[in-house]
Amino acid sequence: MEKFPPVEVTRPLRTRDSEPVTVRLIFYTREKTxxxxxxxxxxxxxxxxxxxxxxxxxxxxxxxRRWEKSHDKMMHALRHLYASMMINGGVDVYTLADRxxxxxxxxxxxxxxxxxxxxxxxxxxxxxxxxxxxx
Numbered sequence: 001m002e003k004f005p006p007v008e009v010t011r012p013l014r015t016r017d018s019e020p021v022t023v024r025l026i027f028y029t030r031e032k033t034x035x036x037x038x039x040x041x042x043x044x045x046x047x048x049x050x051x052x053x054x055x056x057x058x059x060x061x062x063x064x065r066r067w068e069k070s071h072d073k074m075m076h077a078l079r080h081l082y083a084s085m086m087i088n089g090g091v092d093v094y095t096l097a098d099r100x101x102x103x104x105x106x107x108x109x110x111x112x113x114x115x116x117x118x119x120x121x122x123x124x125x126x127x128x129x130x131x132x133x134x135x
Contacts, residue, residue: 007032023101037075042066045075083112 006024011034027035046067049055055070079100086096097108 001026009034041075046070049073080112083108087113 006026007028008022009025009028009032010020010022012020025034027040029035046055049070050057050067054073056068058066058068083096083100086099087093093105093109093113096113097103097105100108100112102108102111
C-alpha cells in the first residue's frame, strides 16, 4: 500500500442526485483507471489460482475457457469474505454497507453476509448480559 497507494477514480456511475461517484481503488491500471473485472479475472486472478493449485488450467491452445469453472473462487468472492469477516468481527451493518458502497444495509445482509461463526454463543452471551444488568 505504501509503494502503490490507492487512487481516487471518478466512475461513470451516478448517484440518485446525478452526482458522479468517486471511489478509492486499491487495484487499478497503470493509467490509474478502474480495472475491467473480466480482464483481471482472466489474466491475473485465475492464473494466480492455478499457480497455487486452487483451480486447474485447461488446454491453453484451445479457444474459449482456459481454466476450470471457479465461480466460488472469483475475485468477487473476496467481497463476500470481507463482509462476513467484518460482521464476525463486530462491525455494525450500517458501517459495513457504507464501506461496501451499498445504500441499503438490508441489501448488504441479504447479499454478502453469511452465517456468523459462533452466533449461538453470542446470542446466549447477549441474553445473559441483559439479565445480569437487570439484577
